[in-house]
Amino acid sequence: MPELPEVETVRRGLEPYVAGARIVSVELRRPDLRFPLPATFAETLTGATVIAAERRAKYLLFRLSNGATWLSHLGMTGAYRFADFDFKTPSRYYEPTAAEKHDHVRLHLDHPVHGEMLLIYNDARRFGFMDLFEDDAASAYLKDLGPEPLSNAFSAQSMAERFSRRIAPMKAVLLDQRVVAGLGNIYVSEALHRAHIRPEREAGSLVRPDGSPDPALERLAVAVRDVLNEAIAAGGSTLRDFRNADGGSGYFQHSFSVYDREGEPCPTPGCDGTISRIVQSGRSSFFCPRCQH
């Protein structure tokens, strides 16, 4: 479900409430999500204060006062929400809302300003996962990630270095988190359309013999940055069920140029093409056969 803009939207929604909050107790309603939760998960979180809510690629990173980092990946359907409960009863022994279907982790928080809160992680398909570590460098999940697309480390040159001699299609290579960290199925289609590059194009064909990036890669670097920034500004995209922590939905889906728009006219000015859908590595790609080469 969530790509970089959606995860960033979740992070921004959570941060004001979780940063500074003490984790009073942890309810694990099952021992695993996609993978088993760390054996020490509940005991490590309990009693700790959340210092900050950060993001790397599609990972949420909660920095804790005891030195641990709690990592959370939302998979396809993971979502955080705060439960409604009776704020009118000024007691710490509130009756929290009963757990709903697929509520897997519930954290009872106490914040110096916001008071008691119940933060819930819900994930129908359970493709999400959580982990704990002391140093980012020790995390297998973070170790091989490519540059953050909104940082200076990402550029046409950084892509060229990783595309060199690769025969895989652009679509597959941009989904590879070791190349750029945070793109997913939606934003790859959108960025390739803006850069006028076909998703089937062989990645290595965009690198010159001397290793420098083709002009199309320069366009792509700009397109990736632009589309992600615009999506973040719109609060992400809501296709089926994406919700930010306030229960609100994003609205970038109204700005899609090609994603899920098979059969519609290409929005590129002066282009009279029609959006096509193809399947690559088992997933849909959308593009305009007229203005993408």
Added chain:
DNA sequence: CCACTAACCTGTAGGC
């Protein structure tokens, strides 16, 4: 190292 497939799990939309 690279390219590709299958698998994980549940819900929903569409065809008949």
Added chain:
DNA sequence: TGCCTACAGGTTAGTG
């Protein structure tokens, strides 16, 4: 309404 199939925003494990 019921049944069946296809598909869904992601990542990993396993195969050549």
